[in-house]
Amino acid sequence: MALSKEDIAKRIAKEVKDRYFVNLGIGIPTLVANYVREDIAVEFQSENGVLGMGPFPFEGEEDADIINAGKQTITTLPGASFFDSAFSFGMIRSQKVDLTILGAMEVSENGDIANWKIPEKMVKGMGGAMDLVASAENIIVAMMHVNKAGESKILKKCTLPLTGVGCVKKIVTELAVLEVTEKGFKLLERAPGVSVEHIIASTEAELIIEGEIPEMSF
Secondary structure: OOOOHHHHHHHHHOOOOOOOEEEEOOOHHHHHHHOOOOOOOOEEEEOOOEEEEOOOOOOOOOOOOOEOOOOOEOOEEEEEEEOOHHHHHHHHHOOOOOEEEEEOOEEEOOOOEEOOOOOOOOOOOOOOHHHHHHHOOOEEEEOOOEOOOOOEOEEOOOOOOOOEOOOOOEEEOOOEEEEEEOOEEEEEEEOOOOOHHHHHHOOOOOEEOOOOOOEOOO
8 A cells, every 4th residue: 555645754754863954845855844753853954044843833823934945834843043045055055964855756766856847837946955965965855656647756767857966865655665776776665565566567767676675664
């Protein structure tokens, strides 16, 4: 059974370690803050100028002045700070962020990512993702394995304009956890109830499969 977006976020939350500074991109990545273990200290950074983001607010408790980079209302934790975009991107470019979690439209087997433009559709620009993928050493992508037409988004080579080259380390989709290696995508885990054969059939790129593939745990 394929994972929901919330389940993808839960699985990625397991990758967040104590005392990490973490940047969350828009989309599925923003959900990760809801599922981080309570016994670890993590600082979530948003490139619009927030350090110390908390979970999404409950309905009726939103503050329209406190938002993330995707313009969603957020909460802040004790000790949170606010600053301008220049300071925020200085933090990103100087590699002060330990983990970056992004969404994507496509990822290729050598770690290229395309997540900012679909040809002939109106967009405002690359946004902060361009700086994040150029600077971050640890990038995890949260994305759907296939598009609405059932076509794979895990590819030998990206077809959409690239945001970054050779930068992605790991991918979590509704079907699987994949690691980007020098030899291509290595299948690490599968979603509960999803077979290896189904993952292979849903993936345009070749997969490296070694031994029994465990189901994800949350």
